[in-house]
Amino acid sequence: MARTHADKIYDYYPAFLDLCRKKVVVVGGGEIATGKVRGLIPCGPDPLVVIAPEVSDYIREKAIEGALTWIQREYTYGDLEGAYICFAATDDKSANAKVAKEARERNIPVLAVDDIPNCDFIAPAVVRRGRLVIAISTNALSPAIASHVRRKIERDFPPHWAHLLEVAATVRERLGPARFTIDPEEWQRALDDDLKSLVWEGKVDEATELLWSRLASDKVELEARA
Numbered sequence: 001m002a003r004t005h006a007d008k009i010y011d012y013y014p015a016f017l018d019l020c021r022k023k024v025v026v027v028g029g030g031e032i033a034t035g036k037v038r039g040l041i042p043c044g045p046d047p048l049v050v051i052a053p054e055v056s057d058y059i060r061e062k063a064i065e066g067a068l069t070w071i072q073r074e075y076t077y078g079d080l081e082g083a084y085i086c087f088a089a090t091d092d093k094s095a096n097a098k099v100a101k102e103a104r105e106r107n108i109p110v111l112a113v114d115d116i117p118n119c120d121f122i123a124p125a126v127v128r129r130g131r132l133v134i135a136i137s138t139n140a141l142s143p144a145i146a147s148h149v150r151r152k153i154e155r156d157f158p159p160h161w162a163h164l165l166e167v168a169a170t171v172r173e174r175l176g177p178a179r180f181t182i183d184p185e186e187w188q189r190a191l192d193d194d195l196k197s198l199v200w201e202g203k204v205d206e207a208t209e210l211l212w213s214r215l216a217s218d219k220v221e222l223e224a225r226a
């Protein structure tokens, strides 16, 4: 059902979608659609279908590589069959509205660009540091503010945050089932400035061993003996 002006009082629910091996349809192939496709490809949708008479060089290249299927024509009713989610990102508002109409008939969540009533979900501004993803939304109240905050966060989170995440993920995996015995506050204390300094200096292996020694070694031995 379309969101109305009166629904402005309600927040959107923040979530990260699992799209891997699911059919995703993007209608449109210009600048805005290309931004969506760039964000989608690392999520492993399959098939990823782009429907548009003209597409950007990026979409054309990804189609040649086999990362997506480009259907070179205008959208027609039926194109959304079997889709898990879809994007209406053409420069033709009425075409976007037709995509949204079919999506609603089929109960497929749709994002129609610049058309809030025809959005079942909205796109946040995104900061990526490796696998660390920071998503920012203003509940559609001011995309300019979302963009502004994104730029600020980009300055506050330099690229090595990606490595800090790698360190934590490595230790977490090495812990195995013992990770359930670690108090959340223990994690927070362990992620201190000494640890970060090592990562910032590029000493990722040392940082991994420091974090491991802080969180794990005795617990894992105890678990192994039990």
Ligand SMILES: C[C@@]1(CC(=O)O)C2=NC(=C\c3[nH]c(c(CCC(=O)O)c3CC(=O)O)Cc3[nH]c(c(CC(=O)O)c3CCC(=O)O)/C=C3\N/C(=C\2)[C@@H](CCC(=O)O)[C@]3(C)CC(=O)O)/[C@H]1CCC(=O)O
Pocket: 035, 111, 112, 113, 114, 115, 116, 119, 121, 122, 123, 124, 125, 126, 136, 137, 138, 139, 140, 141, 142, 143, 144, 145, 146, 147, 148, 150
């Ligand atoms: C975050 C970002 C992500 C992305 O696009 O992927 C995004 N818009 C961005 C930029 C941007 N968009 C617009 C401006 C001009 C300034 C301004 O209006 O503020 C700027 C600023 C700029 O370009 O710097 C115009 C605009 N956008 C929407 C409307 C319709 C309306 O308001 O009715 C209009 C009026 C169109 C008209 O004039 O008719 C609607 C939406 N735009 C959203 C997302 C969703 C809400 C997100 C949230 O919760 O805030 C939502 C609801 C649907 C959607 O997902 O598309 C991306 C920043 C990326 C980045 O910089 O990192």
Ligand SMILES: NC(=O)c1ccc[n+]([C@@H]2O[C@H](COP(=O)([O-])OP(=O)(O)OC[C@H]3O[C@@H](n4cnc5c(N)ncnc54)[C@H](O)[C@@H]3O)[C@@H](O)[C@H]2O)c1
Pocket: 027, 028, 029, 030, 031, 032, 033, 051, 052, 053, 054, 055, 056, 073, 074, 075, 089, 090, 091, 092, 093, 095, 113, 114
């Ligand atoms: N470019 C921007 O900076 C920007 C910013 C905010 C909002 N928008 C809005 O987003 C929309 C898309 O912008 P854009 O810059 O990507 O446009 P664009 O002109 O670059 O691309 C439009 C795309 O839509 C395709 N298309 C047109 N009719 C179609 C149909 N019936 N079926 C399938 N594909 C169709 C075209 O082939 C083309 O690939 C516009 O409504 C624009 O107002 C754009």
